[in-house]
Amino acid sequence: MGIEIRGINKFFGDFVALEDINLSIPSGQLTALLGPSGGGKSTLLRIIAGLESSDSGTVEIEGVDTTNVPAQKRNVGFVFQHYAAFKHMTVAKNIAFGLEIRKRPKQEVKDRVQELLKLVHLEQWSDRLPSQLSGGQRQRMALARALAIEPSVLLLDEPFGALDAKVRKELRDWLRRLHDEVHVTTVFVTHDQEEALEVSDSLVVINEGRIEQIGSPDDLYDRPASDFVLSFLGPVTRLGDHLIRPHDIEISRYEQAATATGKISRWTRVGFEIRLEVTPDDTLHPDPIQVVVTRAEATALGLHDGDQVWLRPQAGVEPVRG
Numbered sequence: 001m002g003i004e005i006r007g008i009n010k011f012f013g014d015f016v017a018l019e020d021i022n023l024s025i026p027s028g029q030l031t032a033l034l035g036p037s038g039g040g041k042s043t044l045l046r047i048i049a050g051l052e053s054s055d056s057g058t059v060e061i062e063g064v065d066t067t068n069v070p071a072q073k074r075n076v077g078f079v080f081q082h083y084a085a086f087k088h089m090t091v092a093k094n095i096a097f098g099l100e101i102r103k104r105p106k107q108e109v110k111d112r113v114q115e116l117l118k119l120v121h122l123e124q125w126s127d128r129l130p131s132q133l134s135g136g137q138r139q140r141m142a143l144a145r146a147l148a149i150e151p152s153v154l155l156l157d158e159p160f161g162a163l164d165a166k167v168r169k170e171l172r173d174w175l176r177r178l179h180d181e182v183h184v185t186t187v188f189v190t191h192d193q194e195e196a197l198e199v200s201d202s203l204v205v206i207n208e209g210r211i212e213q214i215g216s217p218d219d220l221y222d223r224p225a226s227d228f229v230l231s232f233l234g235p236v237t238r239l240g241d242h243l244i245r246p247h248d249i250e251i252s253r254y255e256q257a258a259t260a261t262g263k264i265s266r267w268t269r270v271g272f273e274i275r276l277e278v279t280p281d282d283t284l285h286p287d288p289i290q291v292v293v294t295r296a297e298a299t300a301l302g303l304h305d306g307d308q309v310w311l312r313p314q315a316g317v318e319p320v321r322g
């Protein structure tokens with residue numbers, strides 16, 4: 001059950017925005033659609049919501065074919081990056097809106113709004129106007145409003161995209177906890193790999209209108225299906241003929257069986273980690289190799305700028321041929 005997407009194609013004129021998308025999104029999970037800008041994530045989300053039609057293919061929500069069902073009848077909750085709240089209505093009224101237009105009994109609306117205000121930690125702001133809230137509080141109100149109608153799916157399009165890094169981080173932790181409480185099937189669009197890896201149960205990587213890979217955060221990070229997924233999910237560097245993550249390289253000051261040898265040509269400390277650039281001796285592969293170690297490792301190994309070092313993949317790491 002959950003959401004079943006089969007054979008979706010979408011064109012804007014001659015431009016192929018989505019090509020043969022097949023995807024099963026399980027009930028109750030938080031799934032991220034991740035990929036670079038313009039890859040087609042929002043278009044797919046809008047097709048699930050019914051805000052955009054596809055040129056072919058079907059969308060099923062909880063076992064019901066909704067391909068030709070209008071958006072307002074799909075029972076989906078939607079939150080955009082820039083949430084359009086009713087400016088003249090209080091927070092409580094904004095949250096109640098969906099229930100009131102569905103003509104739910106007054107007491108039920110009141111109780112549900114209280115419950116939601118509590119869920120999104122906005123109880124003391126219920127009588128404020130949206131303009132009197134911070135950006136993060138406004139997005140939490142948007143989520144409460146989307147959840148009010150008890151949607152079968154919650155669709156979030158870069159909901160924290162317009163907020164600063166610290167608030168984003170807080171809200172993504174909060175969203176994860178909220179989802180653990182509410183368990184509504186949620187699809188979350190983001191182009192931020194860290195956000196996707198941290199928040200979601202499963203990830204769908206979309207690039208140029210196609211699905212590159214579907215899997216858990218661990219699957220994608222440790223077993224990327226392509227160079228694209230490998231590079232998109234975190235930093236990579238070239239070691240000999242292979243691509244590898246900089247922290248997966250073993251570095252030694254002593255001669256040993258190695259994939260490459262060279263000199264530490266750059267040394268940057270960022271918080272607890274040290275990012276090294278090693279210029280290889282091999283003139284066939286002259287590009288600097290990035291290596292990341294912790295401060296403690298750098299001290300224990302006695303590394304210094306300018307040292308000759310030997311590099312190889314850490315035990316158990318399988319680099320990808322690139």
Ligand SMILES: Nc1ncnc2c1ncn2[C@@H]1O[C@H](COP(=O)(O)OP(=O)(O)OP(=O)(O)O)[C@@H](O)[C@H]1O
Nearest residue numbers: 012015017035036037038039040041042043044191
């Ligand atoms: N209504 C439209 N008319 C024409 N082209 C469109 C329309 N909507 C989207 N596109 C194009 O389709 C492609 C996919 O857009 P989409 O918004 O789905 O990408 P995205 O992955 O969500 O990117 P972003 O993260 O930047 O929002 C883009 O190249 C975009 O320019």
